[in-house]
Every structure is written in C-alpha cells, then in structure tokens.
Amino acid sequence: MNVRTILATKGSDVITIRPHQAVREAVRLLARHNIGALVVVDEAGRPVGIISERDIVRAAARHEDRDVCAMLVEEIMTRDVVTGTPQDDVHSVAHTMTERRFRHLPIVEEGRLVGIVSIGDVVKAQRDLYRGEVDTLQTQIMADEPQNAS
Amino acid sequence: MASIGTAERPLRVAVIGSGPAGFYTVEHLFRQKTYTVQVDMFERLPTPFGLVRYGVAPDHQKIKNVTRIYEKLARRPEFRFFGNVEYGRHVTLDDLRRHYHQIVFATGTQGDRKLGIPGEELQGFHSAREFVAWYNGHPDYAHLTFDLSKELVAVVGVGNVAVDVCRILLKTREELLQTDIADYALEALANSNVREVYMLGRRGPAQAAFTPPEIKELGELADAEVVVLPDEAELDELSRRAVEEHPDKETLRKLEILRGYVRERPSGAKRRVLYLRFLVSPVEAHANEAGEVDGLKLVRNELYMTEAGTLRPRATEQFEEIPVQLVFRSIGYRGAPLPGLPFHERWGVIWNKKGRVVDPESGEPLTGLYCAGWIKRGATGVIGTNKPDALETVECMVEDVEAGRLLDPDAPDPEAAECFVRERQPNYVSFEDWKIIDRLEVERGKAAGRPRVKFTSVEEMLEALRREKAAVR
Numbered sequence: 001m002n003v004r005t006i007l008a009t010k011g012s013d014v015i016t017i018r019p020h021q022a023v024r025e026a027v028r029l030l031a032r033h034n035i036g037a038l039v040v041v042d043e044a045g046r047p048v049g050i051i052s053e054r055d056i057v058r059a060a061a062r063h064e065d066r067d068v069c070a071m072l073v074e075e076i077m078t079r080d081v082v083t084g085t086p087q088d089d090v091h092s093v094a095h096t097m098t099e100r101r102f103r104h105l106p107i108v109e110e111g112r113l114v115g116i117v118s119i120g121d122v123v124k125a126q127r128d129l130y131r132g133e134v135d136t137l138q139t140q141i142m143a144d145e146p147q148n149a150s
Numbered sequence: 151m152a153s154i155g156t157a158e159r160p161l162r163v164a165v166i167g168s169g170p171a172g173f174y175t176v177e178h179l180f181r182q183k184t185y186t187v188q189v190d191m192f193e194r195l196p197t198p199f200g201l202v203r204y205g206v207a208p209d210h211q212k213i214k215n216v217t218r219i220y221e222k223l224a225r226r227p228e229f230r231f232f233g234n235v236e237y238g239r240h241v242t243l244d245d246l247r248r249h250y251h252q253i254v255f256a257t258g259t260q261g262d263r264k265l266g267i268p269g270e271e272l273q274g275f276h277s278a279r280e281f282v283a284w285y286n287g288h289p290d291y292a293h294l295t296f297d298l299s300k301e302l303v304a305v306v307g308v309g310n311v312a313v314d315v316c317r318i319l320l321k322t323r324e325e326l327l328q329t330d331i332a333d334y335a336l337e338a339l340a341n342s343n344v345r346e347v348y349m350l351g352r353r354g355p356a357q358a359a360f361t362p363p364e365i366k367e368l369g370e371l372a373d374a375e376v377v378v379l380p381d382e383a384e385l386d387e388l389s390r391r392a393v394e395e396h397p398d399k400e401t402l403r404k405l406e407i408l409r410g411y412v413r414e415r416p417s418g419a420k421r422r423v424l425y426l427r428f429l430v431s432p433v434e435a436h437a438n439e440a441g442e443v444d445g446l447k448l449v450r451n452e453l454y455m456t457e458a459g460t461l462r463p464r465a466t467e468q469f470e471e472i473p474v475q476l477v478f479r480s481i482g483y484r485g486a487p488l489p490g491l492p493f494h495e496r497w498g499v500i501w502n503k504k505g506r507v508v509d510p511e512s513g514e515p516l517t518g519l520y521c522a523g524w525i526k527r528g529a530t531g532v533i534g535t536n537k538p539d540a541l542e543t544v545e546c547m548v549e550d551v552e553a554g555r556l557l558d559p560d561a562p563d564p565e566a567a568e569c570f571v572r573e574r575q576p577n578y579v580s581f582e583d584w585k586i587i588d589r590l591e592v593e594r595g596k597a598a599g600r601p602r603v604k605f606t607s608v609e610e611m612l613e614a615l616r617r618e619k620a621a622v623r
C-alpha cells in the first residue's frame with residue numbers, strides 16, 4: 001500500500017500558507033480547517049516549510065515578550081521538511097515518521113505539492129489494512145465449517 | 151410529519167454496485183440502530199458480488215464463501231436488489247435524486263494502469279484485468295481471445311493479481327477441473343502450450359507486493375516448478391538493512407518462502423517453469439512481422455532510498471531480452487469516471503473526503519452523495535479492507551442525517567422506485583432471481599463434479615431465468 005491510497009480519500013487540496021504571511025493567519029486557517037499543520041509554499045507552490053500547532057506553541061513560549069500572532073510564518077516555521085511522493089510505501093513512511101519524530105509529511109509529485117499525510121493518517125491506514133486482513137481470514141475459517149454459515 | 155429515519159419515514163438509500171464495498175455499506179447501515187433504513191442496490195450485471203465472482207481466482211472457492219454474509223443481508227426485508235440495471239445507462243443521478251435521501255457509489259474499478267512503454271499496444275500484450283475477467287466468465291469479457299499456443303509468457307508486476315494470473319496459466323486440466331473457471335477458459339488453458347512464465351518485479355524480493363500464502367501456493371502446483379535466480383534472491387545492501395531494522399513477520403516469511411525456490415536452473419521434474427524475477431522493468435516489447443509480441447526488453451534496476459524512507463527502483467544501463475510472445479501487465483486496477491460525479495484523475499477515484507463526495511473546486515461535500523471501496527480509495531486491499539472503509543462512509547452518512555444534510559426526493563417510497571426501475575429496465579433481476587441463477591449454476595457444476603458452471607452471457611442468464619420461471623408456473 002502506498003501513500004496514494006491515503007491521499008485518495010482526503011478531499012481537495014492541501015491548505016497552504018506563504019512565508020511572509022502573519023502567524024495570525026496561520027492560526028485562523030488551522031482553526032477553520034480543524035487541522036494540525038499547514039504547508040508553507042513559495043510562489044511556485046514548492047514546499048519550503050511546515051507550520052504546526054507545536055511550532056506556534058513553542059514560539060509563544062520562547063517569545064513571551066512578543067505577540068506571536070503578529071510574527072511572520074517564516075520566523076517560526078520548521079524548515080528542512082522531509083517530503084514524500086505518492087509512490088512511497090506507507091510502512092516505510094511510518095518508520096521514518098516515528099524515528100525522525102515528525103507528524104506531517106507533505107507529498108510532492110513533479111515538483112508540485114499534491115497532499116499532506118499526518119502520522120494519524122498513516123496509523124489509520126495501517127490499522128484498516130490489518131483489520132481487513134483479519135476479517136478476510138476469519139471469513140475463510142468460517143467457510144471451513146460449512147454448516148455454521150447460513 | 152415524522153422525521154426521516156423513523157419507521158413512518160425510513161431513510162431511503164441507493165447503493166450502486168454489489169461488490170464487497172456495497173454490501174459492507176449495507177451491513178453498517180443496518181447495524182446502526184438510530185435510524186430506520188431501506189436500501190435499494192443497483193448492479194449493472196444480473197449477478198451480485200463484483201470481484202468476488204469476477205476477480206477472486208476460480209481455484210480460491212473458500213474465499214468466495216464470504217458471499218454467505220452478503221446473502222444474509224440481502225434477505226432482509228428492508229433490502230432490494232436491482233440487477234442488470236446500470237447507473238449512467240438505465241438510471242441517472244437525477245433519477246436517483248428523485249427517489250433517495252442518500253446515494254452511495256461502490257462501483258469498483260473499470261480500468262487498469264498502463265506501463266507506458268513502446269509495444270504495449272501490440273497483439274499479444276494484454277492486461278491482467280481482462281484476462282482475469284475472461285477466465286472468470288465476466289459477460290463483458292467472454293468474447294476475448296488469448297493466444298495460448300505461445301510458449302513463453304511474461305507477467306509484469308508482483309502483486310497478488312500477478313500471482314493469480316501465473317497460477318491459472320500454469321495449472322493442469324485436472325487442477326482447473328476442480329474450479330468454477332469459465333468453460334471456454336478451461337478448454338483454452340487445458341490445451342495451452344505455455345511452458346515458461348516470467349513474473350517480473352521492478353523492486354527486490356523484500357518489496358514484493360504479494361503475500362506469503364499466495365507465493366507458498368505457487369510451490370504446490372502439480373506440473374510447474376518455481377525458480378528464483380540465486381543472485382536475485384540475494385538482498386541488496388539497502389534492503390538488507392531495512393529488513394534488519396524493521397524485521398516485520400510478513401516480509402521475513404516471504405523471504406523464507408522465496409529462498410526455498412532458489413536454484414540456478416529448473417530441475418526438470420515438472421513440465422512447466424515459473425521464474426520469479428526481481429529488479430527488472432520492461433522497457434519495450436518487440437514485434438514480429440505479424441505485429442505480435444516477440445520479445446520483451448528489460449532493464450536491470452537498482453534500489454535507492456527516498457527522503458521518506460522507501461526503497462524505489464532506478465534503471466541502470468544493463469539490459470536483457472526475454473523471448474516471450476505473450477505479456478500480461480498486472481500493475482494495478484484503476485477507476486473510471488462515472489456520469490455526473492467529480493473524478494480525481496491523479497488518484498483514479500471519485501473526489502471524496504472520507505467517503506463524502508466533494509466538489510473539487512470548493513472542497514465542500516455534495517449533499518447526499520457518497521462512495522466506498524475501490525472507487526473511493528483506489529485499487530488496494532483485500533475483501534475485508536472494504537469493511538472499515540465502508541464504515542467510515544456510513545459514519546459520515548449518519549452524521550449527515552443527524553444534521554439534516556440530505557437530498558430532498560419527491561417520491562421517497564419503495565413502490566415508486568420499483569416502478570421507475572421497471573420502466574427503465576423491464577428485465578431487472580431481483581435477488582430471488584439471482585438465487586435461481588445461482589442454483590442452476592451449482593446444479594450444472596454438480597453434474598460435472600465442479601463447484602459451479604457459470605453462465606457467461608447476460609442473455610444466457612435471462613433465458614435460463616425465463617425457462618425456470620415458466621416451468622414453475
């Protein structure tokens with residue numbers, strides 16, 4: 001199973017923000033879309049960072065004297081984001097995200113941002129796959145006892 | 151007036167497609183206790199169950215027993231089956247909007263992915279999807295022909311569908327006789343000249359998509375031997391490290407089974423050979439004068455690690471030619487657009503968010519429209535995977551009933567719906583009708599010592615039904 005499967009049921013585009021926008025705007029978007037992170041993109045739509053709830057909380061703690069909402073996204077965003085592709089295997093992505101401790105993976109194809117996958121999405125996809133396999137196995141076991149079925 | 155979802159005003163749901171996703175949607179709808187629900191299921195074929203009947207291999211009868219669960223659901227009084235009724239042909243979205251509060255699309259996949267290499271359109275270059283539908287007796291594919299007088303065959307891809315195709319190509323008449331494979335396919339395969347099959351994986355054994363029981367079964371074929379070349383069984387450095395760091399049981403088991411197939415060359419104990427090849431990709435199919443496939447050029451791949459940690463293939467400069475005359479690409483199924491619904495080209499699915507069909511522009515849900523199964527998430531997962539998938543969709547549906555986000559049908563009653571279906575398709579097939587077809591097929595099978603002998607054309611099915619009903623009268 002690859003990342004494509006996860007993106008297929010995530011609806012429309014990724015919510016993005018530009019580096020020069022205010023953190024206030026990021027907060028608004030996070031709340032409106034009920035999500036944990038935004039991908040920060042340049043003019044060409046290439047991801048240059050991620051701004052998450054955590055980044056905002058951390059910045060607020062670090063800059064007690066400042067109005068974090070008035071700061072720029074690029075001042076507090078996480079740079080050096082790891083990106084994935086739709087062809088990445090879900091299980092490798094799961095290992096990479098847990099080991100390198102990040103929760104959001106922007107997905108890029110042909111230089112364009114096409115989605116974002118969260119650790120929650122990854123865990124759910126793996127759980128559903130596993131449940132499905134168990135269910136199919138159970139059905140087969142049931143089929144071995146032909147009299148019980150109908 | 152009573153609210154929708156009560157005994158006086160049941161929630162009326164149309165489910166399009168009768169595969170696992172359609173039936174699990176019904177199961178979850180009936181399982182929730184908040185609302186009274188009535189379901190009408192529409193299926194373009196006279197026969198229910200989708201890929202369980204026309205995809206799952208004919209020699210995997212046990213798996214097909216899952217239909218007993220679906221039958222139990224189908225016998226409930228709140229459920230009706232309208233077979234031989236196609237969405238987009240007999241009924242449109244506007245029709246359904248007139249009769250139902252909610253509509254769920256569980257239509258599966260009607261296409262497959264292409265390799266995009268020169269020669270793919272040649273005579274003798276087929277899709278595994280068509281071959282599978284053909285040997286399973288799907289009425290739309292029964293007329294196809296595959297030239298099994300050829301001796302050397304390649305199957306591209308190493309998923310479980312590729313394994314099915316290889317197994318069916320390599321089974322003997324005696325083995326096939328125990329299955330419900332279509333009669334014409336049985337004849338063609340029992341008389342085939344196929345001698346060697348090459349199953350081609352673009353990555354290594356540790357990344358192969360097939361599952362352990364499926365490759366173990368390959369080792370049990372009566373007259374075919376499996377060969378994995380020693381240097382291709384050897385893991386490359388990156389794979390070795392990945393397996394060491396994350397030794398998941400399934401991968402270890404797969405590698406263990408594959409090691410059992412390692413040999414330089416076939417022992418000759420069996421008439422046919424299946425070569426499981428790794429780290430190769432087809433780059434071009436060559437043609438003979440007649441325009442048929444005659445040779446497949448492969449490039450050797452090496453693996454590299456993506457930023458996100460996946461091992462992916464990359465072509466080297468090393469090429470080889472295998473002298474195959476028949477090729478099946480088995481690199482995945484793909485959904486096709488349905489009339490009136492937004493289609494996401496990149497993923498090959500209906501535009502959706504957790505099963506709610508959404509408008510691509512605004513991202514907002516389109517009231518009353520839902521999807522489930524392969525047309526929702528793409529062509530992955532076993533039968534059971536459609537269960538959590540359908541649950542997610544049904545949860546959205548229930549939420550929307552609560553919020554009153556429903557269609558506003560002007561004739562939301564069962565009689566009106568049946569009337570309109572009959573008008574569009576007088577030859578619709580009910581579930582009781584299907585059970586007659588089912589019984590006749592099983593009877594024909596008994597006579598031949600087989601699980602069933604399928605009808606392979608819609609006409610044949612309808613004719614048998616007419617005869618049977620006339621006899622009862």
Ligand SMILES: Cc1cc2nc3c(=O)[nH]c(=O)nc-3n(C[C@H](O)[C@H](O)[C@H](O)COP(=O)(O)OP(=O)(O)OC[C@H]3O[C@@H](n4cnc5c(N)ncnc54)[C@H](O)[C@@H]3O)c2cc1C
Nearest residue numbers: 167169170171194200201205206237257258523524532533
């Ligand atoms: C070759 C093959 C073998 C497989 N073997 C196994 C196996 O051994 N074990 C396992 O667990 N899983 C197996 N799978 C996976 C399993 O079949 C799928 O997970 C499952 O069938 C997907 O369910 P679905 O309901 O989404 O689609 P489908 O099963 O494809 O059902 C879709 C239904 O919708 C109908 N339909 C389509 N368009 C319309 C329309 N316009 N109007 C009305 N009806 C329409 C179709 O006729 C079909 O009946 C296999 C898959 C394939 C391809």
Ligand SMILES: NC(=O)c1ccc[n+]([C@@H]2O[C@H](COP(=O)([O-])OP(=O)(O)OC[C@H]3O[C@@H](n4cnc5c(N)ncnc54)[C@H](OP(=O)(O)O)[C@@H]3O)[C@@H](O)[C@H]2O)c1
Nearest residue numbers: 307308309310311312352353359480481482483530531532
């Ligand atoms: N017995 C069973 O339980 C059974 C039987 C049949 C099907 N199924 C299920 O049905 C689903 C669909 O099966 P499937 O076999 O169609 O799909 P699949 O499991 O996704 O396998 C597709 C295969 O094609 C390869 N591939 C994709 N693009 C390619 C390309 N361009 N060139 C070369 N190879 C390419 C993939 O390799 P990469 O990994 O490198 O992309 C993979 O090996 C699966 O979930 C499967 O488990 C189950």
